[in-house]
Amino acid sequence: MRADEAVIDEAAQWLALLQSGEVSLAERAAFEAWRVADPRHQQIIEQMGGGLNLLRNPTLRGLPRNSLLHSLNAPSSRRRFISGSLSVLGIALLAGLLGRRFGWLPEAGELATGTGERRDFVLADGSALTLNARSRVVPFFDSDQRLLALRSGELLVDVAKDPSRPFVVETEHGRMRALGTRFLVQQGAQATRLVMLHSQVEVVTASGARQVVTAGQSALFNGAGMLSVERSKGHESAWLQGRLEVRDRPLSEVIDSLRTYRRGVLHLSPEVAGLRLSGLYPLDDSDRTLQLLERSLPIRVIWHNPYWVSVEPRPVL
Structure with missing residues (x-):
């Protein structure tokens, strides 16, 4: 994922989190820290439907956070969202993106799980x-x-x-x-x-x-x-027991799996996304998994706050 696409990806997740009406004070503070950390963050937020005024739109407020977040974290949904033209993303279009045609609203009879839930x-x-x-x-x-x-x-x-x-x-x-x-x-x-x-x-x-x-x-x-x-590798069903078993897979796949088990934004630098690794990691304790990854790979995990974590290359001394 290119750097600009990563920013759009993160902004989309923050907007979905904030519009739900369930956001905590800590999560809102985490968003504000993310927004002011880089001028690109504020720019993208403003392009995505007129900035934070978007969140006052009654069409969007109150949509279930879990439905939006697990859809935003599904790679196909992210790519479709990112491929849209930001120059024409107003409130009406974003409301459409959050509508049934993208599968972000519950369907009749739908069975679903939320963040970190099996x-x-x-x-x-x-x-x-x-x-x-x-x-x-x-x-x-x-x-x-x-x-x-x-x-x-x-x-x-x-x-x-x-x-x-x-x-x-x-x-x-x-x-x-x-x-x-x-x-x-x-x-x-x-x-x-x-x-x-x-x-x-x-x-x-x-x-x-x-x-x-x-x-x-x-x-x-x-x-x-x-x-x-x-x-088959024999470990594909390890998630049933809350484990992530990896054998010679890229770091990007591990981070994608962790995103479904934690709230907020987990950013992965493209520079380290292709690193290969093997290991057994706890899905239900993603903080612990990130610590284990930091010990075994040339990466550093930056804990901006509990809801905004970045995985970056380890500085060369």
């Missing part, structure tokens, strides 16, 4: 569903099929047997069809990842490409087709 559900057919933090899914069950539309985040589903109705999980990149199985699905910015824990699933991408993925395999696909099918 939650179990029992679906109408008896299937067991677990959502990771800041995830959203909408069930569509009828006499012909059982469909879960994953709007953002990550889920694990243990499918109840019902030979008369196929079970389908849908993302923006395609569909995964199963009859009786257990698997993980994560929707990312550019692709969907499927991890098979039991039995098998047929993937049909948005372009019509098909692939059967069996137990012990992990598949990555986008709307155009299959990107990879390989043996």
